[in-house]
Ligand code: C5P
């Protein structure tokens with residue numbers, strides 16, 4: 001059962017003293033969070049540089065600004081010892097969004113008082129070693145209905161509790177959830193994340209549609225949108241834009257081959273016709289149609305034919321800003337800026353897409369090394385450490401999907417470090433794989449740091465120990481598989 005957020009947080013005098021804060025259930029955690037925010041004079045918001053980080057930061061920043069409390073955003077590639085020095089140990093409230101749950105040790109070491117910290121996250125919780133309990137709303141604490149809710153979803157629930165009229169922010173919550181792949185397995189948002197999307201529908205900010213599970217539905221000419229799809233694989237269409245354009249002509253969706261209509265511009269009968277033709281083609285080729293259709297999240301008030309019109313393209317735009325060192329431009333977009341910053345974001349998006357394409361080609365052409373239970377590739381200094389994880393996620397399906405993929409790379413401004421990104425699929429989680437658990441154990445043994453999710457995790461390790469590290473992670477994953485899933 002989904003518990004909608006209640007309205008009982010008003011002016012509760014909750015005082016958090018050092019280690020005395022005790023974690024409770026969702027409603028209590030939300031109440032604590034809103035009370036902390038309302039008591040603050042000024043807030044520093046520290047977020048991750050990806051789509052969910054920017055969206056979650058922007059949601060809570062707007063909700064707090066609307067209360068008249070000044071905010072200062074700070075984005076970090078990852079919360080680690082070096083980035084902690086940018087976080088002042090003063091009396092202002094520091095809200096960590098899309099990070100923090102796994103780095104409470106660092107907060108404790110830096111002497112941050114729980115009185116001045118609030119964590120809004122969905123990463124696996126790693127308690128601080130001296131036992132300091134930082135106030136936290138974390139979707140991983142509240143059972144299955146919340147499990148597939150990203151940090152942007154958590155921020156939205158807090159924003160809504162701060163003021164029930166904050167429903168316009170549901171759009172960003174959906175962007176963050178989609179950006180963090182919360183709908184990938186099920187082809188739709190589920191649980192509380194779906195409830196948030198419906199909240200946006202009720203207030204007129206979101207339109208939920210059922211359609212083809214492809215990327216670029218608002219901006220890409222339909223034949224390119226279909227030809228670029230490889231999950232699902234569309235026989236005769238995937239990888240073949242010419243055949244896709246011919247199909248559009250045959251169906252009368254294009255009047256001439258130079259037509260550029262997008263999926264979003266199709267009429268309902270055209271959507272139906274196209275879907276059934278593609279489905280027939282898949283069935284005739286023995287392909288499952290299970291992943292052909294998905295729930296799509298559109299934003300009707302955004303400018304037509306822009307990436308801001310739907311959640312997945314919006315998320316890519318935020319990733320493009322954040323992962324290329326301009327997260328504040330992404331935040332400006334989330335705040336509604338559609339002028340200069342938007343043009344800059346469009347430029348970043350073009351660049352991001354072309355480098356991601358290059359990265360994926362590099363991984364596919366070079367191939368991965370099979371270590372037994374995992375497969376890996378070292379991309380050296382060819383690509384920034386902020387994007388290799390995306391390449392790992394996008395290329396895994398072309399390799400052995402039963403072996404988690406690990407990408408190692410250099411860190412440009414930290415020559416003594418190596419960045420690790422790992423990705424796997426839900427089918428492997430059901431067989432016992434937990435990437436974050438493996439990376440935390442291995443990274444700790446090699447004096448590094450790691451964290452993330454069971455399905456997508458990362459680490460930084462000292463340069464020089466890569467081979468031993470790969471061996472160790474391989475061994476840990478093999479053990480996880482041998483032990484199997486606890487829920488099996
Ligand atoms: O949670 P975090 O934002 O730090 O995750 C970074 C990346 O991990 C996301 O951009 C997404 O590509 C991937 N991820 C995933 N599945 C999840 C959560 C995250 O593939 N359940």
Ligand code: C5P
Nearest residue numbers: 389421449450451452456457458459460
């Ligand atoms: O960087 P990448 O996208 O591969 O990160 C995957 C996940 O691992 C993210 O959720 C990220 O926050 C987490 N991570 C972490 N500690 C690190 C590196 C990544 O918690 N040192």
